[in-house]
Amino acid sequence: MRQRRSSTPPLLDATQPAGRAVEAAGELGAGAPFGLGDRYRLRRLLGTGGMASVWLADDHRGPAPVFEAVAVKILADSLALDPQFVDRFRREAQIAGTLRHPRLVAVVDDGGDHRRPYLAMEYVRGKTLAQRMKADDPPDAMTLARHLLEAVAYVHDSGVVHRDIKPSNLLLTETGDAKLFDFGIALSPAAARLTQTGEVMGTARYVAPEVLEGVAPTYRSDLYSCGVLLEVCVGASAPPALWDVIDACTRLRTSERPASAGEALALLDRAAPSRTPRPRTRPSTTRGAEPCR
Numbered sequence: 224m225r226q227r228r229s230s231t232p233p234l235l236d237a238t239q240p241a242g243r244a245v246e247a248a249g250e251l252g253a254g255a256p257f258g259l260g261d262r263y264r265l266r267r268l269l270g271t272g273g274m275a276s277v278w279l280a281d282d283h284r285g286p287a288p289v290f291e292a293v294a295v296k297i298l299a300d301s302l303a304l305d306p307q308f309v310d311r312f313r314r315e316a317q318i319a320g321t322l323r324h325p326r327l328v329a330v331v332d333d334g335g336d337h338r339r340p341y342l343a344m345e346y347v348r349g350k351t352l353a354q355r356m357k358a359d360d361p362p363d364a365m366t367l368a369r370h371l372l373e374a375v376a377y378v379h380d381s382g383v384v385h386r387d388i389k390p391s392n393l394l395l396t397e398t399g400d401a402k403l404f405d406f407g408i409a410l411s412p413a414a415a416r417l418t419q420t421g422e423v424m425g426t427a428r429y430v431a432p433e434v435l436e437g438v439a440p441t442y443r444s445d446l447y448s449c450g451v452l453l454e455v456c457v458g459a460s461a462p463p464a465l466w467d468v469i470d471a472c473t474r475l476r477t478s479e480r481p482a483s484a485g486e487a488l489a490l491l492d493r494a495a496p497s498r499t500p501r502p503r504t505r506p507s508t509t510r511g512a513e514p515c516r
Contacts, residue, residue: 251265251276251278251297252265253265253266253267253268254266257278257280257295257297257341258295258332258334258337258341258343259334259335259336259337261283262282262283262284262332263280263281263282263283263293263295263343264280264281264283265278265279265280265295266278266279266280266281266292267279269294271299273299274298274299274302274308274312274407275296275297275298275299275312276296276297276299277294277295277296277297278294278295278297279292279293279294279295279346280292280293280294280295280343281293282331282343292346293331293332293343293344293345293346294343294344294345294346294347295341295342295343295344296341296342296343296344297339297340297341298312298339298340298341303338303339303340309340311407311408312340312342312407313333313334313340314409315342315405315406315407315409316330316333316334316340316342317333318383318406318409318411319342319344319404319406319409320333321381322377322378322381322383322406324373324374324377325400325402326370326371326373326374326377326400326401326402326403327374327377327378327402327403327404328344328345328347328394328402328403328404329344329345330342330343330344331343331344331345344404347394347396347402348396348397349394349395349396349397350394350395351390351391351392351393351394351395352367352390352391352393352394352395352401352452352456352515353389353390353391353515353516355395356390356456356514356515356516357514357515357516361456361457361460362395362399362401362457363399364453364457364460364461364462364465365461365462365464365465365491366399366401367395367401367453367456367457368453368457368461368465368468368491369488369491370400370401370402371388371393371401371403371449371452371453372449372468372484372487372488372491373484373488374401374402374403375388375403375445375446375449375484376483376484376485376488378403378409378445379442379445379483379484382411383406383409383410383411384409384410384440384441384442384444384445385403385406385409385445385448386408386409386410386440386444386445387405387407387408387409387426387429387448388403388429388445388448388449388452389426389428389429389448389452389516390452390455390456390515390516391516392404392405393452410440428451428455429447429448429451429452430444430447430448431443431444431447431448431477432447432475433477441477442482442483442484443477443480443481443482444477445484446472446480446481446483446484446487447472447473447480449472449484449487450468450469450470450471450472450473451473453465453468453469453472454469454473455515456515463494464491464494465491465494467490467491467494468487468490468491468494471487471490472487
């Protein structure tokens with residue numbers, strides 16, 4: 224079994240001519256036009272990672288100069304000519320582009336056949352859950368749990384397994400809402416063939432144990448990730464009702480977990496608020512004292 228994290232890029236193919244890489248990547252900088260038809264004007268860099276950079280940009284659409292702020296995710300220079308990563312980036316655009324829900328960051332443009340793959344999303348003011356926890360500013364535990372499960376329920380109802388539910392992929396808005404994003408390794412029925420047998424993707428701390436052993440990811444493995452996220456990030460402030468959900472979602476036996484996020488939400492609603500939570504005695508290989516990230 225080979226474990227692979229979604230944020231780790233492959234080595235750059237040294238056989239690719241440097242000139243082609245520059246041509247594919249193009250110049251990025253504040254004030255530069257970008258996208259099909261120069262639709263966007265980049266404003267400032269919001270963040271960067273192993274696979275992509277994210278820019279705040281103005282969206283210029285229609286015959287009149289109407290501008291709207293968007294977040295444009297642009298594939299990294301070193302990967303712009305790598306067919307495997309281009310395929311996965313475009314798959315993310317295709318999957319995320321079909322999903323519309325208040326608990327998801329909306330995609331407004333998938334980049335089409337632009338020479339450098341990109342994904343334009345609604346710009347949401349806020350911070351990721353990982354950033355909030357690093358700043359010692361945890362959200363309300365019950366609100367976070369409800370919003371996360373609502374997002375996952377919609378994703379699953381759409382036939383998609385997210386596979387990378389973790390604090391850095393959950394955005395908390397200034398108004399207290401949670402929005403799930405980053406479908407870079409998500410699976411839909413049409414895209415399932417793109418994952419090799421035995422390949423484990425995602426962040427190990429949040430991956431279900433059966434997936435780490437090579438079993439194909441399912442809705443229940445996504446729910447395990449939800450349970451670990453809640454336990455690690457807000458477990459200290461979680462009321463008994465939420466511990467019922469955390470316990471159920473992180474059962475080691477897949478069949479003992481809720482069958483769906485909707486079922487987990489129902490458990491959250493009916494759990495007795497006065498019940499004392501069970502001691503945390505279950506062993507874990509993915510959780511510990513390390514920061515929520």
